[in-house]
Structure formats: structure tokens, C-alpha cells
Amino acid sequence: MRKMTNKRMAAFSAVVCAFAASVSVAQGAGKCYPSGGRFTVNAGIVLDGMTGLSWHQAIAPETMTSLAAQAYCTSLGSRLPSMTELYTLVDITRVPRIDHTFFPNTPAANFWTSIKVRQQARTYYVNFSTGEAQQIDGNNSFHVRCVR
Numbered sequence: 371m372r373k374m375t376n377k378r379m380a381a382f383s384a385v386v387c388a389f390a391a392s393v394s395v396a397q398g399a400g401k402c403y404p405s406g407g408r409f410t411v412n413a414g415i416v417l418d419g420m421t422g423l424s425w426h427q428a429i430a431p432e433t434m435t436s437l438a439a440q441a442y443c444t445s446l447g448s449r450l451p452s453m454t455e456l457y458t459l460v461d462i463t464r465v466p467r468i469d470h471t472f473f474p475n476t477p478a479a480n481f482w483t484s485i486k487v488r489q490q491a492r493t494y495y496v497n498f499s500t501g502e503a504q505q506i507d508g509n510n511s512f513h514v515r516c517v518r
Contacts, residue, residue, distance in 0.1 A: 409472040416472050421458050423451075426516045429476060436493040436508035439482040448516035450484040453494045453503055455517060460501045467501040473515075480512040 410417045416425040430442055436450075443450045460467045466478035478499035485494040486508070493508040 409469065411472060418458065421455065423455060423458075424518045425459070425473075427473060429481075430514035430516075433511040433513055435511060436482050436486075439512070439514040440484065442514055443516035446516050448518040450482055451515070451517040453483040453485045453496065456481060456483050456496045456515070457503060459515075460496065460498070462501045466498040468498050476515075477513065480510075481515055482512050 408419050410419065411427060414427045416427050417423075418425060426446065426448060430439070434442060440450050459469075459473070461469055464470070466476055468476050470476065476498060480495045480497050483494045483496060483503075486492065487494070487505050491508055492505045494503055494505045495512055496503050
């Protein structure tokens with residue numbers, strides 16, 4: 371398993387905030403967000419005002435492999451998020467590392483991303499306990515949050 375170092379995590383955080391450069395963004399304390407509130411909820415979908423992404427508020431009812439996670443999200447008319455997209459939900463000022471007001475019942479656990487490691491059967495995931503992104507064999511069973 372390959373971990374992101376603190377230096378890499380800081381650089382990745384800067385990339386995530388740059389990802390949201392089209393909106394008014396404040397950065398600090400391990401998060402970046404638009405001024406005036408970031409999330410709104412409508413019928414179980416959370417609209418992220420920073421990225422423009424629409425997240426399923428509820429996670430999948432059970433953990434699953436990376437391949438099953440992709441099929442599950444597709445069945446909802448959504449997709450598995452990229453590592454950059456999923457990492458935009460990380461808030462290192464909280465434990466678990468996510469805003470529970472908008473994403474209730476999210477465990478401090480691993481969540482699949484759609485990013486595969488080239489030439490390997492490995493996939494990246496984001497850990498909402500530590501706020502780190504790592505890679506592991508895609509046959510492991512992790513949580514899923516879909517996006518559209």
C-alpha cells in the first residue's frame with residue numbers, strides 16, 4: 371500500500387483548491403470552500419457549490435469491490451468519483467474528515483475512487499478517518515459514494 375506523505379498531501383490539497391478556481395474560494399486549515407456556504411441538499415443529492423458536482427448524500431448500503439462500486443454507481447445514473455473529486459469532500463478539521471451536516475452517517479473509513487494504477491490491478495481510495503489517499507488491490511471491499 372502506498373501512502374501520500376504530508377508534503378504530497380499539502381500539494382494535493384493545493385491542486386484540489388485550484389480545481390475550484392472558477393468560484394470565490396477561501397483556503398485554510400485543510401479545506402477550501404466558496405464564501406457564503408458550500409453545500410445545498412435537495413432530495414438526497416448534495417450540490418457542491420465549490421466544484422459544481424452533485425453527490426449522493428447516502429453511501430452505498432454495503433461495502434464492495436472497486437469493480438462492483440463502478441457498476442453500483444452506474445445503476446444509479448451516476449459514476450464513481452475521481453480521486454481529486456472525492457478528496458474535495460475531505461475536511462481535516464473534522465473526524466470523520468467530512469461535513470456530517472450534509473453527509474450524515476458517513477463512517478471514518480475507506481471510499482473507492484475511479485482512479486486505477488496503470489498496469490496494475492490497484493485502485494486509489496480516500497480514507498475519511500485520516501484524510502489520506504492511498505492505493506490498494508481493487509478486490510478489497512470499501513465504501514462507495516457516487517457522484518454525477
